[in-house]
Amino acid sequence: MFWINIISGIVIIGILGFFGIRELITDPVYFLELVLGGLTRGSIYALIALGYTMVYGIIQLINFAHGEIYMIGAMTSLIVASVLGLWGWNSAVIVILAFVFAIVYSCAYGFTVEKIAYKPLRTAPRLSALISAIGMSLFLQNYVMLAQTPEFMPYESLIPDYNFWEPYAHIMTSVELTIIITTIVVMILLGMLIKFTRIGKAMRATAQDKVMSSLVGINVNKVISTTFVVGSATAAIGGVLIACHVGQINFMIGFLAGLKAFIAAVLGGIGSVPGAVLGSLVLGISESFFTGYFWSEYEDVFAFTILVVILIFRPSGILGRKETEKV
Amino acid sequence: MEPILNVKNLTMNFGGLKALDGIDIVIEKGQIAALIGPNGAGKTTFFNCITGIYEPSEGKVEITPPGKSTQGLKGLKPNHVTEKGLARTFQNIRLFEGMTVLENVMIGRHCRLNAGIFGALVQPPSQKNEEKKCVADSYEVLEKIGLEKYVNEKAINLPYGAQRRLEIARALATNPFLLLLDEPAAGMNPQETKELDDLIIWLRDNEDLTILLIEHDMKLVMSLSDRIHVVDYGKKIAEGTPEEVKSNPQVIKAYLGDESEDA
Amino acid sequence: MxxxxxxxxxxxxxxxxxxxxxxxxxxxxxxxxxxxxxxxxxxxxxxxxxxxxxxxxxxxxxxxxxxxxSDTKEDIPFVHRLLQNDRFRTPFLAAIAIFFIIYPFAFPMYHTSIMISALVYVMLGLGLNIVVGLAGLLDLGYVAFYCVGAYTYALLNLHFGISFWLVLPISAVFGAMAGTLLGYPVLRLRGDYLAIVTLGFGEIIRIVMENWDELGNGPRGIGNIPPPSFFNFELNQHQNVIYIYFIVIALVLFTIFFVNRLENSRIGRAWIALRDDEIACQAMGIDKFKTKLTAFALGATWASLGGVVFAAKTSFINPMSFTIFESIAILCVVVIGGMGSAIGVIAGALVLILVPEYLRAMAEYRMLVFGALQVIVMVFKPEGLIQSVRKIYKFEKVEE
Incomplete structure (x- = not known):
């Protein structure tokens, strides 16, 4: 099995590499655009996928409502930015406040969702929690739709065009640059949080064994809440950035983005933080190539196909570890 | 006596950890054998390896069902192992909670029946009889174990001791020749343990069963077993009659010294 | 207090x-x-x-x-007590039967038409109940098989003129095949991945139908799908609705009969056991994969049948009828009605589909309420509104 993996890996990389090099030689600028576009896309996926993978790592639940948290982040930033804009505030202040509100509100929603829909079901069968998560996702979508509007709302980018970036803007916009840089910074911060802080250590311990962690004095409820809050925060950043990039949002944006991010998390190995980042980048870039060179209508089909293939041939993902069920 | 289960050099690695390290065990027909050892010695892992829940990293597992030729078990799925005639219970009770007691036992009959969807829908006479026989057989098993008064009760509502006995009933319904009991007396009171003791002996004498059990209750093990195998840190350290094991210095060192703690 | x-x-x-x-x-x-x-x-x-x-x-x-x-015995739902009581069973069932027989004649066509949709949901719900309620497999792409059924009828009729009655068994076979094909790779995975993969599959089918113009006319869909033929008689529109109504009633009765027999059969018990504890189930000699696959394929078959009826009823289908929200609505019916409980699912489908239809003011809030109800039911009453009751076996004193 080990050798089959290695050989199939080499074959796939070989084929992809051949076509990649061919395309690179024929049209390098287009190729580069696709790579950068894929990186941008992958960065957004990564910001969302982190929440999935962290929550899954700790309570083994696919948090279906996570995409909605991301949507609520984007929506809050839109509302705050519009209100402050009409009040005529300074644009730099607006940017900061929009981000802050988006993050704070997403965290609050993430926290509340966990308390309502998942905490009472922690000892219940997995199916119950999963159904509850789907219900929550449906509820939040419709809540935003009814309270706001079912239509797409134009979103004025919060991120200005940087002057220094002017010469390269035709390949990659300022927004895209911001997205990639922000993602890198967030990843580094998050990595430090998990690796070095007390709460990060508690998170890792809880992911390993909840009962044991509570015995050594870790407040498991607090750790789980923190996980939701941290995941929501990164999702909110992703939400605001993607809204700037795409230029319009509605209540449904969380659905597909959430799914894609989940696929990315599975691709990288669910439960693994570096895996989520790697999986997101791989998914983003390969999607970008697929739509760029093949059919753009089937973009989502491609992502799901990747999911199915990964789950069949390597369910533990690129970086995930195989788990054995305890008896 | 003929060997009924022959395990050679059974090894199980979890990552770098050797949960089982070259275990050899032979169980003979009609024996009540016990597998003992301190907590975490690898007893349940041993069961899981034999019954196909884990695939052992190395070693051989062979069975010789009465009247049949010797065959290997390694690599078989759990359901196929059960079909071959090995049945087990679980240390942490794993009953089907949403079902009644009778239905739990009927699940045990599953692999000995063959009704399919078509049979369920059309219910030709052969299927009807099969179903009737299944109900009757399951009820009979319950009577043997002494649970008939709970027939239509939901499994989850049973008292603890009865749940443990239901696990045995369910395993028995699969028509095994070798019964593997994982801590059948755990959590039972002395009275219940006494009844269990009688039940196990009765099963061996009247049902033509061979029994291998994991147990921490030393009194039960010593009074019940014909042969005891001791494991520690995944290795077999001793084997013999209860008297031999009791006086084995290695066992005392590894295990019986802590008897008060475990019993 | x-x-x-x-x-x-x-x-x-x-x-x-x-x-x-x-x-x-x-x-x-x-x-x-x-x-x-x-x-x-x-x-x-x-x-x-x-x-x-x-x-x-x-x-x-x-x-x-x-x-x-507290160790109190769980109370048996009212409906079940009614059905277990010999004196009330017959009048109760008779009343329901009479209600459903008179319904299309007593009320205008509009109401019959709504009732047909609700009954299609009953069928779909009972089908999904096999997958989710009995076997415990969370299928979020159930609508994909519904779509398969609807397009099977539309396309076979369009190109080959095959009639409704012939398509019914064909679509059942297609549905079962689609279920097996998808289930084969996917059912080996752990439970929660199944939810995502089926969700993805449901979306794939829809996206493919939207983009593949040659097959199903893309987003414009297929129109003029004929209603079921009634021997050689020409039926007017009203008669047609009544006719379809009774076809659906017959299908629902068949479904109830089928599900009821399955539930207390060897296969049905294996499904429930699998839902409760996979490992113990395998240790009892049940082939996990095969048992799951049967449930999944059977659920798909039912969705496919429902799709045929849907296509025949609306006479027009396009991919927009088969979104993920349709799957989730059917899931709501099962979850809120009571997972594993046929009576619960029937009641759930009728209530959840009929109430928003009649309370127009509520229709907007339908999905919001569905979502909230899913959470609430899971937290407080995971067994649903009408929980399932297992069959009681009676034994005479066994003579020794």
């Missing part, structure tokens, strides 16, 4: 919700016209609702805890 502490807590929770929902509930921005509408009354309602919801929530949680501790 409400303590002072609880009131205080509820007050803070209400405040929390007021802050939480503030931007989305109060402010409505119109980014095109640059207008902001402040809806201050909303926050008041949120506060009041939050306060009482929190009180009720805590009360229900406490009730649930107490119920867990």
């Amino acid at each position: 409400v303590t002072k502490k609880e009131i205080k807590q509820s007050f803070w929770i209400a405040l929390w919700f007021m802050v939480l929902t503030f931007p989305i509930m109060v402010i409505r921005v119109n980014t095109i016209k640059n207008i902001i509408v402040w809806r201050w009354t909303n926050i008041l309602w949120i506060g009041i609702a939050g306060f009482f919801a929190s009180l009720v929530w805590n009360y229900l949680l406490r009730l649930k805890e107490e119920k867990k501790k």
